Amino acid sequence: MGAFEDVEFQTIDGLTLRGRVYHADQRGPAIIMCPGFNCVLEMAGLPAVAEGFQTAGITVLLYDPRSVGASDGQPRNDIDPFKQVQDYSDALTFLKNLSTVEPRQIGFWGTSLSASIALSAAAFDKRAKLVIAASPVAEYHYNNDKMQQVLRTCLKDRESQIKGNPPFYIPMIDEFGQNPAGLDFGYNPEKAAAWSRSGMGLASNHVNRTTIQSYHKLAMWVPGAMWKHIDQTPVLFLIPETDRICPPEEQLRHFNNLKGPKKSYVRKGKGHMNLLEGEHVDELIKLQVDFIRDAIEGRAF
Known part of the structure; x- marks a missing residue:
């Protein structure tokens, strides 16, 4: 397990959010990570991804969403994607002041619900250098009854x-x-x-x-309309082939609507909850690390 520091930071509305910082061994780029719907930071393979970034020289802030896990917020386990969008910006404000972080090289990362939140945050917070969206839920599919x-x-x-x-x-x-x-x-x-x-x-x-x-x-959460404001921020979509909450064709449709620099990758044989778990994770981490480096250096996709 990679070494990490337990941290906390404040949001604009006065909450304390808590998580971990996986410091790289030198000053450089950084990624902000948050888990999906009602999930905590230990779930869905997120620590392994954070450790992979850390090994590659990228500092990571991985935190629990508001009202979930170790983070404050009442009522408990009340999931509000609109407020979580703002929390990403407050996380960036905290992270950019750390000694291991280059303030102009910070990206947003999310999975499932938090992937759509990260994209929405980057649409308005131009301090974010890049966005990685794993299994982004652009439109929820569910049993209507x-x-x-x-x-x-x-x-x-x-x-x-x-x-x-x-x-x-x-x-x-x-x-x-x-x-x-x-x-x-x-x-x-x-x-x-x-x-x-x-x-x-x-x-x-x-x-x-x-x-x-x-x-x-969630029923009111239709984030695709916000993503039109993502213009020059590089975006990477990681799409699981068998996703049933938001089918891959819908994820690709929203990806194709993005106007700025972008890259997509469809992982065969993986579903919504296990995209970041299994023997293929090292390959996915390398793909993301390469994307981060290209985005920071301004290389074309």
Whole structure:
């Protein structure tokens, strides 16, 4: 395991977000990484990617999203992509002052929901030198009947909270191995059901539930309209061939709509949640490191 420093930083609205800095052995480029929907930094292969960047001489800030894991935020596990966009900028403000970081060589990195958030952050924060989006969720695909039922319950929850009651929560994965709102994360249903019934999280700080209002925010999250503001910032899409939350053809459609310098890579045989896990990860890390170096040096794609 690569060496890292536990850190915390402040957001514009006064929250403390917590994570790790994987310092490179010399001053140079840096990457800001954040996990996806209701995930913590230990999940989905993110530490291995951070260590790979560190070994290549790239400092990494990897942090838990607001209200999740070690980061502050109330109510807990309330997923708000709009606020998380701003958190990337606050993370950059923190990271650029570290001694191992060249302030003008910082990039944004995300996976799943955080990939679309990283792209949206870079659309407006031109301090970001580049963006890497792994499995970017441009448009959620879900079971419409389940989602509509959850959204109707969101209104009941609002009424309940106005009366002073705590927020409603639903599991990320239920006892049947399914997401109650109809999202398909690509988990094996039997294994997911057994994991859910065990009452444990997927990592030490992970909690298998979110506020039901998180899905109201996701239903309104249509980030592609923001990406038109990404003009000269280089972008790399890492696309899993069997993604079912946001199919690869939709990811490629949004990629093709980008006007600036860009590069895409489709990984065969991988799905939404395991793109960054397995024997191929070293190859993916090298591809990303090469992209980072090309973007910083201004080389064409």
